[in-house]
Amino acid sequence: MTALLSLRDVTKYFEIKRGVFERRVVKAVDGVSFDVEEGQTVGLVGESGSGKSTLALTVLRLYEPTRGQAIFEGVNLFELKGRELTRVRRKMGIVFQDPYLSLNPVKRVRDIVGLPLKVHMPSLSFEERESMIREMLEQVGLRAADVERFPHEFSGGQRQRIAIARALIVKPKFLILDEPTSALDLSVQAKILNLLLDLQREFGLTYLFITHDMNVIKHISDRINVMYLGKLVESADTEELFERPLHPYTRALLSSVPTLDPRQRGRKKMLLRGDPPDPANPPPGCRFSSRCPLADDLCRREEPPLVQVEPGHWVACHKVGG
Ligand SMILES: Nc1ncnc2c1ncn2[C@@H]1O[C@H](COP(=O)(O)OP(=O)(O)O)[C@@H](O)[C@H]1O
Ligand SMILES: [Mg+2]
Structure with a gap:
């Protein structure tokens, strides 16, 4: 397998x-x-507050990175400027959490979904653009005639379909989904997740799926990265992570999820106490040490490196591996 996107020391x-x-x-x-x-x-x-959205916006260069590299198809996105950046951006899209804030309320669906076409394919005629927009609306489960309508005429789930259509209209390879279902009712959530899985298969898409919901992430991801206060604390394939979570923070996240899985029911519960510390003033050493039941002096003094403890399973904790 080849990496479509490699993040290195992104800060x-x-x-x-x-x-x-x-x-x-x-x-x-x-x-x-x-x-x-x-x-x-x-x-x-x-x-919330662990830096997931900031990471997404930095990778897409909607924020200027402080340091690091984001290599997309062999090109470092952090070194691109002007037209080069626009050209690569066409291959990447994002869908945001809040379907009420992310769509311009005074624009018709035609103009919302068609905007990326105007930016990236300016030579299309009105008719060509119109037929692409209508086809895309049907692909996300809306009606072609919806081009005439305004965002307020749609439900939350339908608005998220509009946002997905807008992200996919220029046929990107890679989509960042930033909590795309977190603002929706459970039944609507499932429909949007299934739509995303269908579209992925149909268009051969690669997803970076951001969420704070362990059930959603288990359902949709092949691999999972766990962030705490700006740092990656654990990274593993989904099944491995759920079967053998190693970082105390990951275990705490999993403990907070109701489960019918007998392998997880037998495990000792680990509860998260208090709120995450202020990222402007993180604790010295391991950033999780102030909330970790296992923390000792070493943890409060030295930051643990991210190490590979099994093939493909990485963890940053003094109390694991070694
Ligand atoms: N534009 C900004 N200016 C200053 N601080 C920000 C900005 N955006 C996010 N932050 C801070 O960065 C941290 C990470 O936020 P965010 O990336 O939104 O986390 P998440 O998406 O995981 O909830 C938070 O402490 C947040 O307050
Ligand atoms: Mg966020």
Whole structure:
């Protein structure tokens, strides 16, 4: 298998100036590396505030990276400028969490879904564009006649279908889905997930699927990356991660999910206490140490490196492997 996207040491700090003297640096994403294989769905999971959206927006160059590399089809996205960047961007799309905020309320569906065509394929005629938009709407389960309507005329699930149509209209290879179902009712969630799986098969898409929901990620991902406070703490194939979670944070996330799986029921529950610390002021050593039941002096002093403990199974914890 070949990696479509390789992230190496991807880092994004936000500098926030408060007055003349005070400056806060939020280490939202801090040295994240992982691969996304072509045709796979790679999951990215972690509590709110762990840096998942920032990572997505940095990879797509919607935020300027602080450092690192994002190699897409052999090209480092972080070094591209101007027209080169636009050309590569056509191969990548994103669907955001909130279907109410992500669609321009004063535009018709035709203009929302057709906008990427105007940017990336400006020489198309109105008729060519119109027929592509109508066909794409039907592919995501809407009606061709919906081109005339406005976002407020649709339900949350239908709006997410519009956002998916907009992302796919220029036939990208790679889609980042940032909590695409988190704002939807459970029954609607399942329909959108199934649509995404169908579209993946039909168009041969590669997904980076972001969520805080372990059940969703288990259902959809081939491989899972777990983030905590800007860092990758564990990375493994989905089955391996659910059968043998090694990082105390991953185990805590899995403990919080109700399960019928007997292999997981027998496992000792590990509960997450308190809230994650402020990413502008993370604890020294392991960032999870302030909430970890296993933490000792070493953990509070030295940051654990991400090491491979089994083929394809990586973990950053002083208490695992070695
Ligand atoms: N534009 C921004 N400016 C300053 N801080 C930000 C910005 N965007 C996100 N952050 C901070 O970065 C951290 C990670 O946020 P985010 O990437 O949204 O996490 P997640 O998507 O995992 O919930 C949070 O502490 C958040 O407050
Ligand atoms: Mg987010």
